[in-house]
Amino acid sequence: MGSERLTFGQVMNSLLKLEEKVLSFYKAAADQIEHKGIKDLFLSFIDRGLKRKEILIKTRRETVTEMTLEPITSLNLNEKIVEVEKEIENKEKKPLNRAAEIENTLKKLYSDVSRKITYISADTSYLLDKFAREHGKREKMIKKILEEEYDIFS
Secondary structure (H helix, E strand, O other): OOOOEEOHHHHHHHHHHHHHHHHHHHHHHHHHOOOHHHHHHHHHHHHHHHHHHHHHHHHHHHOOOHHHHOOEEOOOHHHHHHHHHHHHHOOOOOHHHHHHHHHHHHHHHHHHHHHHOOOOOHHHHHHHHHHHHHHHHHHHHHHHHHHHHHHHHO
16 A cells, blocks of 8 residues: 555545545444543544534635655555544444544554655645644543443443
8 A cells, every 4th residue: 555646636535535534433433432531522523523524615626736746655645534434334343442542543644644744845744743632632532432332330
């Protein structure tokens, strides 16, 4: 997969599609979960995800430079997208466990993309790095809940 050659627009479109899938996951998970605190957490993820989607659309539209056609290589974007999709579809795990894995993969994905597009758009790189940090914080919040849940039942 290291031979992927994607343009800036293709990368941004892939991120937008992935955000849609993650939003759908959190909507479905929030509907399933009865615990108010976790439901509210997932609903806040949905709210932030909708804002993130708007920001990605705006960034894709406004980043018009000759560099946007230059291929971005060695990103392994499709591989990471497949990881997220598999976790979304994995019905054997609880939504909270799946969410932790999704957030971990998204953290890595946004961080990798951020580094790869610095030379194309420093502003977009900074934005995606910010998203990576957000996903890292969300992952930590979820893992803390999972640890507390484990403590309650052990």
